């Protein structure tokens with residue numbers, strides 16, 4: 001295989017992306033940026049996701065997490081710098097990259113007017129799952145997220161947690177080597193959040209799939225991520241295992257005896273994650289919930 005990437009699922013070097021330079025318009029969320037003023041959303045990022053690990057990208061609203069992820073998944077062009085996925089250059093070989101990944105976007109991607117099974121079947125077609133294997137692969141993906149019983153129901157009747165698991169099934173049906181999830185558990189109750197992670201972990205154990213995830217939930221990152229990168233204002237402020245990052249804080253600030261990841265963020269970003277996150281966060285949650293209900 002030429003696409004092993006030497007044990008590296010994702011490599012970003014000097015990755016930059018600026019909105020407002022003739023591309024990237026049309027999805028603005030009115031976050032107070034001056035119209036037409038360029039926004040350096042990603043400002044020179046270096047990171048490596050190792051094959052088989054769960055890597056978490058953490059940070060407040062507007063940190064640049066989604067923009068980074070969209071560059072890695074080839075949904076945005078690489079503005080400057082380099083992105084490789086299993087050894088394939090994202091700018092020069094986007095199709096090779098796409099074939100290797102499954103993507104759960106931050107915004108809703110399930111069609112509420114289709115059944116669960118129809119939604120997953122649609123992705124199986126789009127992602128070129130061979131026709132002869134499709135029915136079986138769709139059934140497997142639905143089973144992996146515990147939606148077999150509900151598969152014939154319209155997605156409009158699903159709870160928020162079920163919708164998110166359906167979107168996970170859509171991403172899994174192509175048997176990706178890299179699963180990219182953008183806020184997979186935002187707005188879900190703790191039980192539904194655990195439900196999403198349990199399914200991801202089971203698939204990971206069975207297939208060795210690599211996972212790249214963004215989340216606002218520090219406790220979740222602590223529990224489920226092998227390594228994390230703390231992002232703020234387009235840059236990575238710290239990167240390591242949760243234990244390593246807490247150790248560093250303890251060494252650099254002995255007053256912190258048992259730092260949490262929130263403390264780690266405050267230490268490296270110089271401000272409170274909660275403060276930085278206030279505002280849009282609530283809107284994102286509301287948006288998802290509303291969108292989940294509207295049929």
Ligand SMILES: Nc1ncnc2c1ncn2[C@@H]1O[C@H](COP(=O)(O)OP(=O)(O)OP(=O)(O)O)[C@@H](O)[C@H]1O
Nearest residue numbers: 019024027028031041060061062063064065066067
């Ligand atoms: N389509 C766009 N057009 C213009 N600016 C954008 C666009 N998308 C994002 N931005 C800006 O880029 C910056 C990074 O946004 P991004 O969505 O990557 O952040 P994020 O970390 O994913 O935030 P959130 O936690 O709210 O999802 C923000 O300043 C945002 O306003």
Ligand SMILES: [Mg+2]
Nearest residue numbers: 065066067106
């Ligand atoms: Mg985002």
